[in-house]
Amino acid sequence: MISGIGGAAAAPPRARDDEAAPPAALSEQALWRDLTAANDASVFGVAWLSLARRMIVGGGAGLLMLDRGAGAGLVPVATTSADDAGGPALRATAELAAAERRGVVQPPPAGATQQPMCLAYPLLVDGHVMATAAIEVEYTRDARMPMRQLQWAIAWVRDFLHRDATVAGQRVTDRMAVALDLLAAVLEEEGFQAACRMAATELATRLDCARVSFGFLWRGQSAIEAISHSAQFGKHMNLVRLLADAMDEAIDQHAVVLFPAPEADPAVLTGAHAALAEGHGAGHILTIPLFVKDRFVGAATFERDARLPFDQATLDMAEAVVSILGAALVDKRANDRWLIVKAADTVASQTRALLGPEHFGRKLAAAAVVFALGFCYFAVGTYRIIADGRVEGSVQRAVVVPFDGYISEAPARAGDVVKQGALLAALDDRDLSLERLRWVTERQQHLYEYDKALSERERADALRFKSELDQAEAEIRLVDEQLARARMTAPFDGLVLSGDLSQSIGATVRRGDVLFEIAPLSDYRVVLLVDESQIADVVVGQAGELVAAALPDMTFPFVVERITPVASAHEGRMVFTVEGRLASASERLRPGMEGVARIDVGDRRLVWIAFRSLLHWLSVVTWKWLP
Numbered sequence: 203m204i205s206g207i208g209g210a211a212a213a214p215p216r217a218r219d220d221e222a223a224p225p226a227a228l229s230e231q232a233l234w235r236d237l238t239a240a241n242d243a244s245v246f247g248v249a250w251l252s253l254a255r256r257m258i259v260g261g262g263a264g265l266l267m268l269d270r271g272a273g274a275g276l277v278p279v280a281t282t283s284a285d286d287a288g289g290p291a292l293r294a295t296a297e298l299a300a301a302e303r304r305g306v307v308q309p310p311p312a313g314a315t316q317q318p319m320c321l322a323y324p325l326l327v328d329g330h331v332m333a334t335a336a337i338e339v340e341y342t343r344d345a346r347m348p349m350r351q352l353q354w355a356i357a358w359v360r361d362f363l364h365r366d367a368t369v370a371g372q373r374v375t376d377r378m379a380v381a382l383d384l385l386a387a388v389l390e391e392e393g394f395q396a397a398c399r400m401a402a403t404e405l406a407t408r409l410d411c412a413r414v415s416f417g418f419l420w421r422g423q424s425a426i427e428a429i430s431h432s433a434q435f436g437k438h439m440n441l442v443r444l445l446a447d448a449m450d451e452a453i454d455q456h457a458v459v460l461f462p463a464p465e466a467d468p469a470v471l472t473g474a475h476a477a478l479a480e481g482h483g484a485g486h487i488l489t490i491p492l493f494v495k496d497r498f499v500g501a502a503t504f505e506r507d508a509r510l511p512f513d514q515a516t517l518d519m520a521e522a523v524v525s526i527l528g529a530a531l532v533d534k535r536a537n538d539r540w541l542i543v544k545a546a547d548t549v550a551s552q553t554r555a556l557l558g559p560e561h562f563g564r565k566l567a568a569a570a571v572v573f574a575l576g577f578c579y580f581a582v583g584t585y586r587i588i589a590d591g592r593v594e595g596s597v598q599r600a601v602v603v604p605f606d607g608y609i610s611e612a613p614a615r616a617g618d619v620v621k622q623g624a625l626l627a628a629l630d631d632r633d634l635s636l637e638r639l640r641w642v643t644e645r646q647q648h649l650y651e652y653d654k655a656l657s658e659r660e661r662a663d664a665l666r667f668k669s670e671l672d673q674a675e676a677e678i679r680l681v682d683e684q685l686a687r688a689r690m691t692a693p694f695d696g697l698v699l700s701g702d703l704s705q706s707i708g709a710t711v712r713r714g715d716v717l718f719e720i721a722p723l724s725d726y727r728v729v730l731l732v733d734e735s736q737i738a739d740v741v742v743g744q745a746g747e748l749v750a751a752a753l754p755d756m757t758f759p760f761v762v763e764r765i766t767p768v769a770s771a772h773e774g775r776m777v778f779t780v781e782g783r784l785a786s787a788s789e790r791l792r793p794g795m796e797g798v799a800r801i802d803v804g805d806r807r808l809v810w811i812a813f814r815s816l817l818h819w820l821s822v823v824t825w826k827w828l829p
Contacts, residue, residue, distance in 0.1 A: 260340030296336035318341060325356050325359055388530050405504070441482055452489035459472060459489045488512050587732060589736075593748070596783075599719070601719070605629075607631075619695075726784045
């Protein structure tokens with residue numbers, strides 16, 4: 203008996219127009235027709251084995267194994283043995299030939315020359331074993347001829363595989379063409395409902411279905427969105443309810459459901475499909491779940507009459523089209539929603555992804571964001587105002603020229619530390635000495651005349667001479683005062699800030715000219731130039747620190763004492779002058795030293811401290827443009 207594995211037996215002889223043709227000839231014609239035109243592997247295998255055993259001398263039982271893909275390896279497709287697997291000897295010989303990738307001859311056991319021997323030969327396509335054939339022949343010492351005949355015969359298997367691949371490729375091309383046509387039509391529709399209705403109607407027409415329906419999950423259950431050839435339908439119709447149940451049945455099982463279920467797949471539940479068939483007379487029902495990205499979003503149900511079952515080509519076509527249309531329909535459905543619904547769905551999906559078992563990177567990023575927000579809210583630090591600072595004496599005394607004269611000596615110069623009463627400079631007093639001598643002489647003369655007038659009792663003359671005597675004494679006192687001021691001394695212990703007359707001895711000076719400036723060494727103040735954007739944060743009594751550029755290793759604490767409410771330009775920006783009193787001084791500190799000072803305002807959030815300038819600018823710009 204010749205049988206095909208998984209297929210029907212060889213087709214019976216066909217008489218064509220010559221009814222008197224011999225039966226054997228008709229049978230051979232049918233075999234050659236199946237060999238050259240069969241699309242089914244079983245039919246082809248039966249025809250090939252029948253012809254091969256006739257062509258090979260002494261041919262008997264045979265086995266044909268093909269690689270049908272899907273990782274199953276070589277499987278028997280036809281055999282002339284009573285065993286569907288081809289018999290142990292044939293199967294072992296065929297597998298040995300495939301493993302060694304060459305022809306194999308297995309002789310009978312020693313002394314059993316009456317038993318047949320097994321020949322096997324593999325078919326290699328692009329380095330892969332795509333088929334192997336094994337056949338029993340009568341025992342002979344020289345097996346080259348039957349092996350050569352087997353090798354020639356297996357060339358027909360290569361032709362079948364090529365033809366089968368071409369047909370499969372054409373089917374894929376046809377499916378993709380239909381899918382792309384429908385995808386283009388769906389994308390042209392503006393709304394989701396119209397796109398679903400058009401897709402259902404086109405599929406029903408192209409696949410010869412009585413009805414095609416599309417449904418999408420809503421709150422865990424399928425909601426029917428479109429039924430072919432139906433512009434409107436009631437949401438509570440019995441048909442709609444049964445269709446939704448059938449879709450839920452397929453989605454819950456995560457599998458394509460075909461009713462009536464094939465015998466090869468009895469585990470698939472079809473209760474809801476049976477109810478749909480009974481309620482509305484559908485003979486065959488096919489439901490394909492819509493899987494988009496990583497989840498099931500709906501399903502498509504195809505219904506046919508009992509006379510037109512779903513064949514494999516239709517099943518493949520429906521699955522291909524639905525898999526491509528699903529993403530487009532889901533996208534249109536998402537675009538048709540209200541903005542608030544889109545926002546809520548986005549938040550929900552992101553929350554699920556964040557709390558789900560995957561997306562480790564997203565969880566890590568979210569944890570980092572939460573940590574950053576918490577740090578920005580809870581982390582605080584001391585907000586400090588940074589400003590340029592300068593050290594000045596708390597009192598600064600100017601030494602000026604008391605009268606017009608000439609410099610006679612000037613031992614002090616800027617930078618000298620002087621004691622109170624130390625000579626700074628002296629004016630030439632010779633003219634004053636002569637002036638004093640003249641007034642002293644006049645006083646003696648007026649005194650003599652006054653005494654004489656008194657002795658002669660000349661009252662009027664005595665009064666006149668008395669007045670002249672007083673004037674002379676006043677002039678003497680004035681000259682004495684000027685002589686005292688001719689020597690300019692230090693009013694207190696301090697540092698000469700400015701003034702150097704060592705190169706001006708004998709030079710003329712005028713009354714009121716400033717010769718020296720002196721500041722005390724034990725009492726200083728700090729003058730700060732605070733930017734106008736930060737002056738509002740400065741309050742009298744705040745503490746701060748100063749670091750002089752000349753003494754970077756020392757800090758000098760101070761307290762704000764005075765804020766000058768007048769702005770001035772400094773290095774291209776507006777600043778306010780703030781005065782502070784040093785809490786302690788150092789012998790190394792000198793008036794005029796400059797540095798950097800900072801005022802401690804108080805505790806603020808670190809993020810506010812870092813972006814204070816930006817926030818200030820944004821507030822000003824926002825206020826400027828707001829109505």
